[in-house]
Amino acid sequence: MNLPFFIARRYLISKKSHNAINIISGVSVIGVCIGTMALVIVLSAFNGLTDLVQSLYNSFSPDISVTIKHGKTFNPSANEIQSLKTMEDIAYYTEVMEGNALLKFNDKQCIATIKGVSNSFRKMSGFDTLIREGSFSLEKNNIIIGKGIANILEASPKELFKPISIYAPKRGNTNSLNPEDGMNEMKAYPAGAFTVNDEFDYKYVIMDIDKARQLLDYTNEVTAMELKLSPTANKEEVQQHIISILGNNYVVKNREQQNEMLYKTMKSEKLWVFIILVFILIIATFNVIGSLTMLIIEKKKDIVILNNMGADVKLIRRIFLVEGILITTIGAFLGLVLGMLVCWLQIKFSLVNLSQGYVVDAYPIKIHSLDILLIIFIVLLIGFFAAWYPVRLFTKKNLIKIV
Numbered sequence: 001m002n003l004p005f006f007i008a009r010r011y012l013i014s015k016k017s018h019n020a021i022n023i024i025s026g027v028s029v030i031g032v033c034i035g036t037m038a039l040v041i042v043l044s045a046f047n048g049l050t051d052l053v054q055s056l057y058n059s060f061s062p063d064i065s066v067t068i069k070h071g072k073t074f075n076p077s078a079n080e081i082q083s084l085k086t087m088e089d090i091a092y093y094t095e096v097m098e099g100n101a102l103l104k105f106n107d108k109q110c111i112a113t114i115k116g117v118s119n120s121f122r123k124m125s126g127f128d129t130l131i132r133e134g135s136f137s138l139e140k141n142n143i144i145i146g147k148g149i150a151n152i153l154e155a156s157p158k159e160l161f162k163p164i165s166i167y168a169p170k171r172g173n174t175n176s177l178n179p180e181d182g183m184n185e186m187k188a189y190p191a192g193a194f195t196v197n198d199e200f201d202y203k204y205v206i207m208d209i210d211k212a213r214q215l216l217d218y219t220n221e222v223t224a225m226e227l228k229l230s231p232t233a234n235k236e237e238v239q240q241h242i243i244s245i246l247g248n249n250y251v252v253k254n255r256e257q258q259n260e261m262l263y264k265t266m267k268s269e270k271l272w273v274f275i276i277l278v279f280i281l282i283i284a285t286f287n288v289i290g291s292l293t294m295l296i297i298e299k300k301k302d303i304v305i306l307n308n309m310g311a312d313v314k315l316i317r318r319i320f321l322v323e324g325i326l327i328t329t330i331g332a333f334l335g336l337v338l339g340m341l342v343c344w345l346q347i348k349f350s351l352v353n354l355s356q357g358y359v360v361d362a363y364p365i366k367i368h369s370l371d372i373l374l375i376i377f378i379v380l381l382i383g384f385f386a387a388w389y390p391v392r393l394f395t396k397k398n399l400i401k402i403v
Helices: 003-013 019-058 079-084 123-124 147-154 210-214 235-249 261-286 286-298 300-308 313-347 369-400
Strands: 065-068 090-105 108-117 131-134 142-146 164-168 185-192 204-208 225-228 251-254
Touching: 003 313, 019 142, 019 164, 019 235, 019 261, 019 369, 065 235, 079 108, 090 131, 090 210, 090 235, 090 369, 108 147, 108 164, 123 261, 131 147, 142 147, 142 164, 147 185, 204 210, 204 313, 225 235, 225 369, 235 251, 261 286, 286 300, 286 313, 286 369, 300 313, 313 369
Parallel strands: 108 204, 142 185
Antiparallel strands: 065 225, 065 251, 090 108, 090 164, 090 225, 131 185, 142 204, 164 185
C-alpha cells in the first residue's frame, strides 16, 4: 500500500487528542459535500429549464428561416425559392405572411402581430403541442391567439359565436376623410389559445396565410419561408448550401440565430450561477485549510518519529497533502451521490411542483454527464489547492525546524 495514503487514511479516521480537529474535519467534508451537491442540483435544474424553453421555442421557430434582406416581402415563386423546395434535406416548408394589426373584442383592444401560415405549418412545427385551450384549427375564419392576448381581450375559444374584429391598414394612399375607409376589417373566431412565453403570448395571432394576405392587403407575397430539415440532415451544411443558392439578397438563419438573445442569456446565466457556486465552494474548503493546519500542529511528534525513521520533508508533505485530498474526495463523492439522488427523486416523483398555468407541472431536471465531469474536476482542483497551501506554508515555516 502507498505509504503516504496509508498514514493519511489513519490520520483521517483515528481519534485525535483534540476533539475540535475531528469536528473541523467533519465540517470540512460536509462543506465540500453541500457545495458539490448544490452544483449538481442547480446545474441540472438549469439544464432542465433550458431544454424546456428550447422545446417550446422549437415548436414555434423553424430549423431554417429565410427572409429578404432589403424590403419586407418577396415572391415565393422566384426560381431560387422554388429550388429550395426540391432539396432532399428539407422535409417541410411553409410560407409565412406577417404584419401588425389591431384586435378588438367587446370594449377591449390590443396590437398584435398576425402570422399567416400555409397548411404544412402544423406538420413542420409541432405547434399544436403549445395549445393550452381549444384546438388547432385555421379553417374558415378561425385563428389561434396567444394566451396573453386572450387575457387582454378577455376572449376565450369557448365563445364560439362572438368573433374578434381585426383591423389592418390598407396599403397605398387613401383619400377618404373617414379613417375606417383606410382599414381592412376581418371577423375571426379564436379556435385555440397557445402559450410559449410572454414574448410570444402577448404578440402573435396565427391564421391561414390567404386570410392574412387578404387582411394585410397582399396577393401572393410572403415575408418569410420557414423550413424544417430532415432528421439526418447536417444543419450547418444545409444552411450554407441554402445561402449559396439564394445569394446575398436573402437572410438565412438557423434556430439559434433566430433567438440569439435567448440562447446567449441562458448560457450566461448558467455560467454565472456556476461561478457563484464555485466561489461558495472555495469558501467551504477553508475548513480543509483549518483542519490540516491543526492536524500538522498536533502531529509534531509523529513527524519527528517519521523523520528519524528516514522520511524526508517531501514524504511528510505528501502525507498531509493526501489527507486534504481525502477530505475533499469524500465530500465530493457524497455530494455527487446526494445531488444526483435529489435530481432523480425530482424526475421520478416531482417533489417540487409548479403552480397552475405553467407548461409543465413539476420543475424540469436533466443531468448532463459533462456537467458531472466538470464538477468533479473543479471540486478536486479546489481541494488540491486547499490542501497544498497549508501543507506548503507550515512545512516551510515549522516542519523543517522540527525535523
